[in-house]
Amino acid sequence: MSSVNQRVLPGFGLSLGTTLFFLSLIVLIPLGACFLKASTLTWSDFADAVWTDRTRAAYLLTFGASLAAAVLNAVIGLLLAWVLVRYDFPLKRLFDALVDIPFALPTAVAGLVYASLYAPNGWFGQFLVPLGIEGAYSRLSIVLVLTFTGLPFVVRTLQPVLESLDADVEEAAASLGASRWQIFRWIILPSLWPGLLTGFALAFARALGEYGSVIFVAGNMPYRTEIAPVLIVARLEEFAYREATALAVVLLLFSFTLLAVINGLERWSRSYAS
Amino acid sequence: MVARWGTLVAAVAIAGIGIWYFVAGDDPNRVTLLNVSYDPTRELWRELNDAFIADYEARTGKKLTIRQSHGGSGTQARSVMDGLRADVVTLALWSDTDALRRKELLAQGWEQRLPFNSLPYYSTIVFVVRSGNPKGIRDWPDLVKPGIGVITPNPKTSGNGKLSYLAAWGSVRIRGGSEDDAQAYVKALYENVLVLDAGARGSAVTFAKRRIGDVHLTWENEAHLEVREAKGTLEIVYPVSGSIKAEPFVAWVDAVVERKKTQQVAKEYLEFLYTDAGQEMIARHHYRPIRSEILARHRNRLPEMELYPVATIAHNWDEVQTKFFAAGALFDQIYAR
Numbered sequence: 001m002s003s004v005n006q007r008v009l010p011g012f013g014l015s016l017g018t019t020l021f022f023l024s025l026i027v028l029i030p031l032g033a034c035f036l037k038a039s040t041l042t043w044s045d046f047a048d049a050v051w052t053d054r055t056r057a058a059y060l061l062t063f064g065a066s067l068a069a070a071v072l073n074a075v076i077g078l079l080l081a082w083v084l085v086r087y088d089f090p091l092k093r094l095f096d097a098l099v100d101i102p103f104a105l106p107t108a109v110a111g112l113v114y115a116s117l118y119a120p121n122g123w124f125g126q127f128l129v130p131l132g133i134e135g136a137y138s139r140l141s142i143v144l145v146l147t148f149t150g151l152p153f154v155v156r157t158l159q160p161v162l163e164s165l166d167a168d169v170e171e172a173a174a175s176l177g178a179s180r181w182q183i184f185r186w187i188i189l190p191s192l193w194p195g196l197l198t199g200f201a202l203a204f205a206r207a208l209g210e211y212g213s214v215i216f217v218a219g220n221m222p223y224r225t226e227i228a229p230v231l232i233v234a235r236l237e238e239f240a241y242r243e244a245t246a247l248a249v250v251l252l253l254f255s256f257t258l259l260a261v262i263n264g265l266e267r268w269s270r271s272y273a274s
Numbered sequence: 275m276v277a278r279w280g281t282l283v284a285a286v287a288i289a290g291i292g293i294w295y296f297v298a299g300d301d302p303n304r305v306t307l308l309n310v311s312y313d314p315t316r317e318l319w320r321e322l323n324d325a326f327i328a329d330y331e332a333r334t335g336k337k338l339t340i341r342q343s344h345g346g347s348g349t350q351a352r353s354v355m356d357g358l359r360a361d362v363v364t365l366a367l368w369s370d371t372d373a374l375r376r377k378e379l380l381a382q383g384w385e386q387r388l389p390f391n392s393l394p395y396y397s398t399i400v401f402v403v404r405s406g407n408p409k410g411i412r413d414w415p416d417l418v419k420p421g422i423g424v425i426t427p428n429p430k431t432s433g434n435g436k437l438s439y440l441a442a443w444g445s446v447r448i449r450g451g452s453e454d455d456a457q458a459y460v461k462a463l464y465e466n467v468l469v470l471d472a473g474a475r476g477s478a479v480t481f482a483k484r485r486i487g488d489v490h491l492t493w494e495n496e497a498h499l500e501v502r503e504a505k506g507t508l509e510i511v512y513p514v515s516g517s518i519k520a521e522p523f524v525a526w527v528d529a530v531v532e533r534k535k536t537q538q539v540a541k542e543y544l545e546f547l548y549t550d551a552g553q554e555m556i557a558r559h560h561y562r563p564i565r566s567e568i569l570a571r572h573r574n575r576l577p578e579m580e581l582y583p584v585a586t587i588a589h590n591w592d593e594v595q596t597k598f599f600a601a602g603a604l605f606d607q608i609y610a611r
Contacts, residue, residue, distance in 0.1 A: 049601070053611050112479070119484035137469050137486070216476060219469040220428060222609040230472065234430035237348040238600065239373060 031252070037245040049235075049243040050250045058228040063254065065139065065227070066207035069146035073203040074196055076147070077154025084155070085162040099155050102148050111216030114145050118217075137219035142227065145213040150203030157199035161192055193269040201262040208255050304337040305539055310360035312347040312433055312522070313474055314496045318559040319364075325555065326546045330539065338539065346473055347433035354379065354527065361531050361540045364524045366433035368584075369591035371523050379529040387541075388524065394547035395561040397520045398581055399434075399441040401511040402481065402490040402497045409488045413514040414445035418462040423487035425469060427477045429598075429605055434474035438491040439605060440594065441518035444587045448580075449515065461608045482508060493520070494576075495560035516580025 041049065049055075084096055102110070118125045118135030128135055135141055165188065173183045211229040218225040228251055235244035311319060323340040330338045343350065343358070347366035354360045355377050365371050374380045385392045403411050409422055417424055427435035442463050446456040468487050471477040474496060481490035482504050489511075492500065501508045524547065526540040546552050553563040557572040569576060588594045598604045 054606075054609060115480075115484060119486065121485045136484070215472045216479075220472060221467075221470055223611075226470075230428075230431075233472065234428065235601070236352065237346070237431050238595070239348075239352065240601065243601065 034245050034248055034252070037242055038249045041242050041246055045243075046246050049246045054222055054226075055228070055231060055247065055250075057223045058226050058231050059250070059254065061139065061142070061226070062208060062228040062251070063258075065142040065146055066204055068143045069150055069207045070200050070204035072143070072147045073150045073154045074200045077151065077199060077203075078158060078192070078196060080151075081155045081158035081162055085159055099152050102151050107145075107149055107210060107213035108216060110148050111145055111213030114141065114148070114213070115217040118144070136217055137225065139218075139225055141217045141219075142214055142225065145217050146207040146210055149210055149213060150206050153202035153206065154196065154199030157195045157202070158192060161195040165191060194266050197262060197266040197269060201259055201266070204262070205255060205259060208251065304339060305536065306339045306341065307361040307536060307540060307543060308341045308343065308359060309362050309364060309543075310343045310350050310354055310358060311364040312350060312366040313344050314434075314493055314499075315364065315522075316342070316344050317499075318495075318556065318561065321555050321559070322547070322552060325551060326543055329546065330542065340543075346431065348431075359530050359534070360527050361534065361536050362524065362526045362544060364522065366520070366522050367436065367591065368521060368523050369595055370433075371525055372591065374525075374527065379527050380525055381528045384525045384528075385523065388544055389548050390564045392523045392525055392544075393521050393564055394524055394544075394552070395522070395556045395563050396581075397494050397522070397561050398517045398579070399438050399491055399520065400494050400497050400517060401513060402492060402500055402508050403488060403511050405507050405509055407509065407511065411489050411511055414442060414459075417442070417489060418459060418466060422466050422489065423468045424463060424466045424489055424491065425471075425477050425481040425487040426467060426491040427474055428470045428472055431472045432474055432477075434477070434491075434493055434496075436599065437493075437518055437520050439598065440584065440587060441491070443598070444518050444582050445513070445515055447587055448582050457604060457607070460604075464608050494562075498560045498575075512577060512579050516582060519581035519583045521584070 038046065080099065084092065084099075115136045116122050118128065118141060119137075120126065120129045122136070125135060133140070135144060170183055170187055173187050178186070209229070211227075211233075214227050215230060218227065220226050220230050228247065232244045232247045235241075235247065309319060309323075319342050323342070327338050327340060330336070343353075343360070345353075347370045351363070351365055351370035351373050354363060354374055363371055363374065371380070371384075375382065375384060381387075388394075401411060403409070409416075411417065411422070416422065426438045429435035429439040439460065442460050443456045446459045447453075451459070469477070469480045471480055474492065477490060478492065478496065478500050480486050482500050490497075490500070497510050501510055524544050526537070526544060531537045531540045547556070548565070550568065553565050553568040556563045557568060557576065560575060562576050563569050563572075584591065584594060588597055596603065602610075
């Protein structure tokens, strides 16, 4: 009997089946239900629900703050990963473990803590607010908590890449007379790009969906500090499920598009690096 | 090896507890009730439940467990609609309870099944201000003066927020103002709002702990808790011209109690609220008991004030919803551009 399976690895059918099953159960079916619910609206109702001055302001804020937080995360995360991989210092393991805290802490707690620190009577707020830096109940506060919740992504994606970099390439560059900046710019950074982009995309996507921490710290004022998920919850409170899912669908489509663009960039940078 | 065995045992134990937690059935000799309520009533129900359980077990000899669920009133109603098996619902707004009737979880005419139209107590919205009332806030018109910072939750996501908004609107109408006057007033009021928290407790934290704003609009019973915890830095102001009458109706959920065979105990549980003992507890927690002779005994903590019913601003709760809180309705128009 000749086998139809030309693959070297056995068990392709079984493992793909399992993958598809769980992916459907956990991701595809809930998302599909979301689209289905929203599709029961007529076009004009859909447009009325998702495209007003107020929802546009909320989308803009959600994406803008998430983008700012992801950029901050990329910079801080690169630095953190670099320090944690390249240097040895006391309590290094402890610092390393601390990076994961934002994953474990309920984000609502993070929101409350940030609000208490940056409020005008808080530890930081009492010095910052007189200088005009409003770290609570402002747009800045949203960026701050989103940076907190997204911090581990960049660090954790870059650490293995940095660890696997060969030191001899850097040594060769140095012996050929390259300056430290040149080594970083032309030797290290190109191999970090794909990881940095992945971490950036993950932190960005995480920030888009964040609700718990933001509502406690933002102030939720329409047009100023009201993120899109707050509007979704508001519609749910009216028992307007369809309009709420319509908003969710718009957010999803935006996110899909952005993630696709970032993935494309990542692939491009990978081929460029090799 | 020892460490590996330890890990294995721990993993099995955790899995076992997890499975037991989800699979374990209810003991047939034990009656369990689930009371789905709104946020601020935690302390009240804890005390009422203990008292009713003692009473029930003494009378019937059966073991009774009452589970409590608390959250935003609308969110709680939605959970019950979506399948949370609540035996009784004790929500903040009539419209949330009646939404269950529309889903045929409650019988028609559910208000008529218990004394006083199924309303065991009522409450209102009052002001909490900084100690000594430095901004001199006495009544609703004071809230729209320039430089007054107001803290109140979002009416779209909070029962407290809804009632505060309606109280503000009603304060203009009972003085004979037109609807346009009322809209102008609430617009000015929400321009003074500094933080629009999603829920009642969030607002309490913003006002009492972060010390943001000059006045916090909140439930009467929450105001007492807040003032007590603030240890002399806050005080209550009862608005001179009165406030709204908040009516948290109670009901048993027919669809659930029929299946669980808990009709009788659910009914007795809610009737307990109207007994002397129940009404006294309600008053001690700063809710206003429906039986006037009990309320009269607690005038020191529940002072007399004008309370205008929702009927002064709309025919019924359906109209409240469509007129004020629906998408694009009067509340949204405050923020329209």
